[in-house]
Amino acid sequence: MVNGAWRRVAKAAGLLDGAGVPAPTIFARMSELATRTGAINLGQGFPDTDGPSAVLEAAVAAIRGGANQYPPGRGIAPLRRAVAEHQRHWYGLDPDPDTEVLVTAGATEALTASIIALTEPGDEVVVLEPIYDSYSAAIEMAGAVRRTVKLEWPEYRLTAEALARAVTDRTRLILLNTPHNPTGRVLDRSELDLVAGAARDHDLIVLADEVYEHLAFAPHQHVPIATLPGMADRTVTISSAGKTFSVTGWKIGWLHARPELVDAITAVKQFLTYVNGSPFQPAVAAGLALPDEQFRAFGEDLRGRSTMLTDGLAAAGFDVRPSDGTYFVIADATPLGYRDGAALCDDLPRLAGVVGVPVQAFAEDPSQPSPLVRFACCKRPDVIAEAAERLAGMRR
Secondary structure: OOOOOHHHHHHHOOOEOOOOOEOOOHHHHHHHHHHHHOOEEOOOOOOOOOOOHHHHHHHHHHHHOOOOOOOOOOOOHHHHHHHHHHHHHHHOOOOOOOOOEEEEOHHHHHHHHHHHHHOOOOOEEEEEEOOOHHHHHHHHHOOOEEEEEEOOOOOOOOOHHHHHHHOOOOEEEEEEEOOOOOOOOOOOHHHHHHHHHHHHHHOOEEEEEOOOOOOEOOOOOOOOHHHOOOOHHHEEEEEEHHHHOOOOOOOOEEEEOOHHHHHHHHHHHOOOOOOOOOOHHHHHHHHHOOOHHHHHHHHHHHHHHHHHHHHHHHHOOOEEEOOOEOOEEEEEOHHHOOOOHHHHHHHHHHHOOEEOEEHHHHOOOOOOOOOEEEEEOOOOHHHHHHHHHHHHHHHO
16 A cells, blocks of 8 residues: 555545545546547536637747746746736736746646645635635645535525634635636625635635636626735735636646745745746736737637537526536536436436536535536537537437
């Protein structure tokens, strides 16, 4: 038996089977099932088209121009300046690119390095449930303790009572994800006020995972919690290029926070990846400088695909919650006779030639059945139309 911390981390992320053997993530398992069966993969959230040509060509130019060695530890200056300018332009925030911005290997590294840097063993981290799986693993790596605030289907609203129950005198961080994966909720100002109030009252840091910031669907609007009164100095704002520009494989993320927080996170980050993605960094800087209308077009295009998928799932007999944003739509399989979404996801390739992901995989206790399934809408319209037609075929 191989000993080590991997067992605790895998258990925290729900990745140990009944015999204590490490299992692949639900995303890897369902993607493998799609490949093996030839099903349409609406499980894992990655686009099936490339991002803007200007961004792609900037990466090619950077490779040909020699940007192929280690970049500076905090990221190249043009990208740090671009992140700072992006925050000023869109949200009125004013981070210093030299002391308050850090480039990371995707948002996942930014989150992991932040949790390790800003907690001590035994500190508590409050997270929203359903929980994106890497959060639990990072909390376990840090030796911290996860405290969950459950968002209930179908509204998935954050309540003052649920948040108050989760925050204790051991709480150090609140990990806030909006627009939220997997539910597709965009938290409104009243919900953000609850989080900000708890952070101010208990002297907490908020880790704000905002990777879907430009993929909120009108009339829903993403509001960074760092813009709320008293929150700029107690928020670590995290985002990445992958979702906005449809380049999930590049793994270029960033964060901004007050200098002493960035210093602490950098001290951890340098022993994770050290640096990454040298030729992609100038390309992302170019992407962040794209015209406003192109950013708005990203959200509008995805909203159209989300509506297609929502309509298709409803036609197939699911109860569906229309998404406020993100790559995802949540559907309830109860009307189809399934109380266990995991069982349905195992059956869907045979029944309809489609793959989804059970929402119970995002629960504090993944062993508890739930009829909810997450489907990804970040696919070409023709792929979504074909998936909808296949799903509708289950009722014939």
